[in-house]
Amino acid sequence: MPNAHTVDQVRAAEAPLLAGPPPGILMQRAVSGLVAYVARRLGRVHGARIVVLAGGGDNGGDALWAGARLAARGARVDALAPGRTHPEGSAALLAAGGRLHGPDPAPADEVARALVGEADLVLDGLLGIGGRGGLRPAHARLAAFAPPRRTVAVDVPSGVDADTGEVAGEAVRASATVTFGTHKRGLWLMPGAAHTGPVELVDIGLVLPEPDLRALDDADVAALLPVPGAASSKYRRGVLGLVAGSDAYPGAAVLAVGGALRGGAGYLRVITEGRLGAAPGDPHSRAADLVLRAHPEAVVTPIAPGDGTAMLAAGRVQAWAIGPGLAPGPPVRDLLATLLGADEPVVVDAGALDPLGELLGADPAVLRGRSAPVLVTPHEGEFARLTRLALGWDPRTTDTELARDRLGTVRRAAAATGATVLLKGARTLVVDPAGAAWANLTGSAWLGSAGTGDVLTGLIxxxxxxxVPATLAGAVGAHLHGRAAERAALPLAASDLPDLLPRVVTELLDGETAPKPGHCR
Ligand SMILES: NC(=O)C1=CN([C@@H]2O[C@H](COP(=O)(O)OP(=O)(O)OC[C@H]3O[C@@H](n4cnc5c(N)ncnc54)[C@H](OP(=O)(O)O)[C@@H]3O)[C@@H](O)[C@H]2O)[C@@H](O)CC1
Ligand SMILES: Nc1ncnc2c1ncn2[C@@H]1O[C@H](COP(=O)(O)OP(=O)(O)O)[C@@H](O)[C@H]1O
Ligand SMILES: [K+]
Structure with missing residues (x-):
């Protein structure tokens, strides 16, 4: 299970190792990992041209020492320093035949541009976990020269806040980040996460406390996936009640049903909103027709808008999902209030989010009396509206806060509402009311297309x-959804995703049951 820690946690973990001899051991471990990565990536070190962007702290020290070791192996290494440099690192580089440009005089823009332009690789050692605030102008100038495809960030892309992922001004964009000891939280949090490229973790022997932010890997997800056993039946595997689709938006129900069927529920009851048909008490809905045509295994009950009694009369379920394709308004609020009055877990998405915000606004304790969890799945815009209606937050401030401290902001919303919050987007976050937090590391920007969120809601x-407990259901669902997207033909369409899930699940389960190296059976 990948973990991410705060800067304070990392500092506390390194302290005992820094206190004992030999001095510099942590940096040399970090440098060994960094050099191994660079050598693997370049293929051939001898003759390679490398530029080191060297800040004044230990992050610059890492990059300069790596430069020294690469120079000793025949690379041509030029370091650009916007200010003072790490004394031992710069001495090692010069002793190995590397060149240092700056700080006095500062490297001219033309020199920096020419060196970086010719470089096979740029090592960004301007700033690591000791950075505070936006990059200073001389650092920012150099950061702007770093070519994203040929830049490797040392520990953290400079200009990205290692704790919060905030990017205040210029920041290096890297094609990969080699980070030391543990993932820093900011590497997993937007907007900083968009600057890292794939993150390579180098073990430097830190003994770390419980992480502040977690992620699931494939093996974790395989272990958490509900798999039927000999005594299972369609009911025992779990019945989902999905309230989705209206005459105005019938397609969302089809997508959510697709996600739900491939999420492994044994039985799916679909409640769609429609008009009353010719006979009294006989509602008809376009969504019901579309769902049944696409997924005959779903058991569909059309209800008149807001008819909570008819919804519950559809039969017992172990969990509810409500929202895809529903138009927010009093009827949806009535349905949601009915579901909150029952005590099964509920996923609330899309058209049911504003109604939930209104219910919370009227009674902030509406979720506190329940023993079963409520999981909300907003994207950023929906999050801003939900927190306005539920908590009175100003949406413009919320946008700023999300950019400044995404995890902290979601934690505050979860604690204040009593809901588990899954904030969608690149690096979806799932946070429960007590603050336990998961970041999703799968997926691609191709997911940003209409309807993909509906599939996710059904799946979760x-x-x-x-x-599956609510926070993990969110994290597992987001992981599978992202893996499906990674396998999609491009450009991805939302309706491709359910069909890709069986391959993802099969691969995960095969991986889990395959013999481990050295394991005989
Ligand atoms: N922890 C570990 O286990 C290990 C850590 N290791 C490495 O150490 C790194 C942390 O090193 P660190 O503490 O020296 O901090 P670092 O990021 O180099 O920055 C300090 C320098 O930046 C400056 N500065 C500050 N803000 C600035 C700004 N906005 N814009 C511009 N400049 C700014 C500040 O200047 P000052 O404020 O003092 O004038 C000072 O010179 C860590 O990321 C990892 O790479 C590994 O070697 C081994 C294991
Ligand atoms: N840039 C991105 N990178 C990765 N995933 C993204 C990105 N943009 C959106 N997504 C994912 O796509 C899905 C979009 O959901 P949502 O906004 O609810 O769409 P819709 O309402 O149209 O179904 C979410 O799972 C979200 O995490
Ligand atoms: K850096």
Whole structure:
């Protein structure tokens, strides 16, 4: 399970190792990992041209020492320093035949541009976990020269806040980040996460406390996936009640049902909103027609808008998902209030989010009396609206806060509402009311297309119905959804995702059951 820690946690973990001899051991471990990565990436070190961007702290020290070791192996290494440099690092570089440009006189823009332009690789050692605030002008100038495809960030892309992921001004964009000891929280949090490229972790022997932010890997997800056993039946595997689709938005129900069926629920009851048909009490809905045509295994009950009694009469379920394709308004609020009055886990998405905000605004304790969790799945815009309606937050401030401290902001919303919050986007976050937090590391920007969120809601609903706890259901659902997207033909369309899930699940389960190296059976 990948973990991410705060800067304070990293500093506390390094302290005992820094206190004992031999001096510099942590830096040399970090440098060994960095050099190994660079050598693997370049293929051939001898003759390679490397530029080191060297800040004045230990991050610059790492990069300069790596430069020295690469120079000793025949690379041509030029270091650009905007200010004072790490004394031992710069001495080692010069002794190995590398060149140092700056700080006095500062490297001219033309020199920096020419060196970086010719470089096979740029090592960004301007700033690591000791950075505070936006990059100073001389650092920012050099950061702007770093070519994203040929830049490797040392520990953290300079200009990205290692704790919060905030990017205040210029920041290096890297094609990869080699980080030391543990993932820093800011590497997993937007907007900083967009600057890292793939993150390579180098073990430097830190003994770390419980992480502040976690992620699941494939093996974790395989272990958490509900798999039927010999005694399972469609009911025992979990029944999901999915309230989705209206005459105005019938397609969202089809997508959510697709996600739910491939999420592994044993039985799916779909409640769609429609008009009353010719006969009294006989509602008809476009969504029901579309769902049944696409997914005959779903059991569909059309209800008149807001008819909570008809919704519950559809039958018992182990979890509910509500929202895709529903138009926010009093009828949806009534349905949601009915569901909150029952005590099954509920996923609330899309058209049910504003109604939830209104219910919370009227009664901030509406979720506190429940023993079963409520998981909300907003994207950023929906999050700003939900927190306005529920908590009175100003949406413009919320946008700023999300950019400044995304995890902290979601934690505050979860604690104040009593809901588990899954904030969608690149690096989806899932945070429960007590603050436990997961970041999703799968997926691609191709997911930013209409309807993909509906698939996710159905998928998470299924996992909840199968008994996966809410936070993990969110994290597992986001992981699978992202893996499906990674396998999609491009450009991806939302309706491709359900069909890709079986391959993802099969691969995960095969990986889990495959013999481990050295394991005989
Ligand atoms: N922890 C570990 O286990 C290990 C850590 N290791 C490495 O150490 C790194 C941390 O090193 P660190 O503490 O020296 O901090 P670092 O990031 O180099 O920055 C300090 C320098 O930056 C400056 N500065 C500050 N803000 C600035 C700004 N906005 N814009 C511009 N400049 C700014 C500040 O200047 P000052 O304020 O003092 O004038 C000072 O010179 C860590 O990321 C990792 O790479 C590994 O070697 C081994 C294991
Ligand atoms: N840039 C991105 N990178 C990765 N995933 C993204 C990105 N943009 C959006 N997504 C994902 O795409 C999905 C979009 O969901 P949502 O906004 O609810 O769409 P819709 O309402 O149209 O179904 C979410 O799972 C989100 O995490
Ligand atoms: K850096």
């Amino acid at each position: 609903g299924s996992l909840l119905a199968a008994g």
